Amino acid sequence: MSKYLPIRVSTLRGDQPIKFDAYVRVAGKYILFCREGDSFENQRLERLKSKKLQRMYIPVEQEGSYAKYMSHNMEKAYDTAAGAPVEIRAQIIQGALQAAVEDLAEDVSNQAFYKALMDSGLRFKEFLQEDSALISLLTIHNHEFNIAHHEVNVAALAIAIAEETGFAESHPMLMPHLIVGALLHDVEHHHDNLNLSTTSDKLPAAQKSIYDRHAGRGAEKIKQNAFYDSLVATIVIQHEERIDGQGPEALKEKDLHQAAQIVAVANAFDQYLQYEKIDPKEALRRILIEKMGILSLDVMKSLQNALKKRNII
Numbered sequence: 001m002s003k004y005l006p007i008r009v010s011t012l013r014g015d016q017p018i019k020f021d022a023y024v025r026v027a028g029k030y031i032l033f034c035r036e037g038d039s040f041e042n043q044r045l046e047r048l049k050s051k052k053l054q055r056m057y058i059p060v061e062q063e064g065s066y067a068k069y070m071s072h073n074m075e076k077a078y079d080t081a082a083g084a085p086v087e088i089r090a091q092i093i094q095g096a097l098q099a100a101v102e103d104l105a106e107d108v109s110n111q112a113f114y115k116a117l118m119d120s121g122l123r124f125k126e127f128l129q130e131d132s133a134l135i136s137l138l139t140i141h142n143h144e145f146n147i148a149h150h151e152v153n154v155a156a157l158a159i160a161i162a163e164e165t166g167f168a169e170s171h172p173m174l175m176p177h178l179i180v181g182a183l184l185h186d187v188e189h190h191h192d193n194l195n196l197s198t199t200s201d202k203l204p205a206a207q208k209s210i211y212d213r214h215a216g217r218g219a220e221k222i223k224q225n226a227f228y229d230s231l232v233a234t235i236v237i238q239h240e241e242r243i244d245g246q247g248p249e250a251l252k253e254k255d256l257h258q259a260a261q262i263v264a265v266a267n268a269f270d271q272y273l274q275y276e277k278i279d280p281k282e283a284l285r286r287i288l289i290e291k292m293g294i295l296s297l298d299v300m301k302s303l304q305n306a307l308k309k310r311n312i313i
């Protein structure tokens with residue numbers, strides 16, 4: 001009888017035949033979902049994702065085939081000469097980075113996952129220099145507000161803002177940590193089982209009080225591991241803060257790190273996109289009105305300029 005290994009659904013693509021058998025586990029039994037040589041077909045895969053299924057399984061002896069499938073996809077994604085459309089490449093990169101976020105967020109003390117996430121984050125930053133990369137990424141549908149998907153979007157927006165504000169140029173050594181901090185900013189939501197398909201103000205009181213502690217608790221998890229740069233925990237704890245001092249940690253604007261303010265704006269903007277289902281132009285209009293006096297105006301203006309330069313608004 002076969003033994004099975006878990007694989008992440010976020011790494012799978014619906015448009016090509018797979019080189020391994022993929023199983024789902026139901027009540028302790030492994031059921032063949034897609035056979036080697038068949039394609040997931042986009043719709044079936046979308047259905048799995050909308051059911052929040054994060055893992056599928058492959059027979060242990062097919063581990064090598066799965067590794068090849070992954071590396072083939074990554075080569076296709078990062079090889080600009082191969083000619084794959086930027087939308088397809090954005091989907092592959094989004095899925096792979098989402099899987100790297102999930103790996104580390106679920107096992108925060110794993111240094112190999114940390115290193116892998118930082119490497120993927122830096123590669124991601126290079127990808128985002130390409131025309132249409134950011135808009136291709138932001139238009140990928142995020143089923144039921146998948147938290148790792150949101151964290152990847154926030155990292156992409158934070159990179160664009162950091163480049164616009166001059167932070168990337170003045171603090172190049174901090175950029176890898178800003179990216180990891182953005183990718184992990186909601187690390188606690190990988191553990192707290194909250195219903196995130198709705199905005200936090202609509203949560204019942206008991207869930208709301210758990211929500212209100214997610215930044216602080218997430219930072220505590222990070223701080224227990226000495227290998228993280230201190231900026232990562234700073235971003236995690238400060239990303240829900242408000243410049244008027246009314247955030248969960250009641251920090252004042254002067255006490256907020258610039259990188260955390262960048263992530264805070266990126267975070268709020270992606271929430272408008274995902275929860276309100278509005279386009280970037282309308283989301284920008286809303287954030288400028290509704291977050292005035294709450295988030296840094298300079299950082300919001302940098303977001304506006306970053307989006308303009310990329311022809312997104």
Ligand SMILES: [Fe+2]
Nearest residue numbers: 185186239240
């Ligand atoms: Fe958050």
Ligand SMILES: [Fe+2]
Nearest residue numbers: 150185186267
């Ligand atoms: Fe967030």
